[in-house]
Amino acid sequence: MTKQDPFVKNPVEVQKKLVENIAAYPKSARIMHICGTHERTIAKYGIRSLLPDRIEVLSGPGCPVCVTPDDDIDTAILLAKKGLTVVTFGDMLRVPGTEESLFDARAEGADVRMVYSIDDAVKLAEENPDKEIVFFSIGFETTIPTTAAVVRRGLPSNFSIYTSLKLTPPAINLLVQDINVDAFIAPGHVAVITGTVPYEKFAKLGYPIAVAGFESYDILLGIKMLLDQMAAGTSNVENAYLRAVKTEGNPIAIKMMDEAFDIVDAEWRGLGIIPESGYRLKDKYKEYDAAVKYKSVYEDSLNELREIRKKKKKNCICATILTGKATPADCPMFEKACKPTNPIGPCMVSDEGMCHSWYKYCRD
Ligand code: SF4
CATH class of the missing domain: 3.40.50.11750 (HypD, alpha/beta domain 1)
Known part of the structure; x- marks a missing residue:
C-alpha cells in the first residue's frame, strides 16, 4: 500500500x-x-x-437509509402495526414502504419512536418492561460495532433487534x-x-x-x-486518510462484530441479494433477533405487501441512482413532486442520499 x-x-x-x-x-x-x-x-x-x-x-x-430494501421497511411497519414498539433512527421513519412509512403508521396510532443510538432503545426497554421493543437497526460497518457492543453487554428480555446491517x-x-x-x-x-x-x-x-x-x-x-x-x-x-485509517483497521471493533454477528447474504435496494453482505445475530443471541422471534407475526402480511409491490408502477429511480447508472437530474420528479419536505423515495429522505444532497447543493 x-x-x-x-x-x-x-x-x-x-x-x-x-x-x-x-x-x-x-x-x-x-x-x-x-x-x-x-x-x-x-x-x-x-x-x-x-x-x-x-x-x-x-x-x-x-447511503444506509437508501439501500435498505422495501422488505425490511415493510417488516418494521408491520411489527409496529401488530402492537410492538418499533424504534429506529430519524431518517428511517420517513422512508416510504410499499404503502406507507413508519411515520404514517405512527400517525395511525402505532408505537414508533425515534432514537439516536441503540443505547437509547435499550433504556426505553428497561423503563417499559410491559412493552416489547424492537430496534430497527440499519447502517454499515461504521455503526455496527456499537450495536455489537450493546449485544455482548446483555439485552433486556423485552428487547429485540431487526437487523438490516450491511457490509x-x-x-x-x-x-x-x-x-x-x-x-x-x-x-x-x-x-x-x-x-x-x-x-x-x-x-x-x-x-x-x-x-x-x-x-x-x-x-x-x-x-x-x-x-x-x-x-x-x-x-x-x-x-x-492516513490521519484516521490504519491498514488493519480497528481490531477491537472487528472482534466485537465477529462475536455478535454472522455474515449472511443480504438484499440491497437497487442491487438485489448480495452474497455475504449483511449481518445477522449469532444463534446464541437468537432470542433477541426480531426476524426469528416475530416472523410468524409479520410473514403473511409481508407476502401480501410483496404482491402489491409487484403490481405497483415505480416512478422513483432511486434504485438506478444507487448503482451509478442515473443521477437525480434523470428523475422527472426531482425538485418537483419529490423534495426533502415530501420525499417520494429514500434517496431524498436521508441527508446522505444523492437526491437530498443534490436538492440542497446542486440547484440553480
Ligand atoms: S428525486 Fe425522489 S422520486 Fe426521484 S429518484 Fe430521487 S427519491 Fe426517487
Missing part, C-alpha cells in the same frame, strides 16, 4: 494544486465512490464542476460485474473499522482504490491518487 500524508495546513492552496494535477490527466476516467457522506461533500463543494468533463465521479450505494466491500464485488467503472474511492469511516485490507482484492482485479476522508481536499487527493495509478497502469489500495 502506498503511503502519502494527506494532512494539509493550507487546504485552499493544496486543493488548487490537486485540481491542476487532476486536470493534467489526459484521458477519460469513471471513478465511483460508495459513500453518502462523500456525495454530500462532493455536492456541497461543487467538486464535479472543478474537474474536466472527461473525469466522471459516480455515486454508488453508500460495503461485497457491494463492490457486484458493481465491478455490472458497471463500467475504472476505479473506486472507498469510504474512510468504514475503513477506520475494517482497515484497507478488504479492498485489496479489488486492486488485484485491476481497480485502483483510494480510501478517502470527508473534507473536499481528502476527496480530491483520493481522485488524484487514482488517476496517478491509472496513468502508471497500476492498481493498488492507497490511503488518502
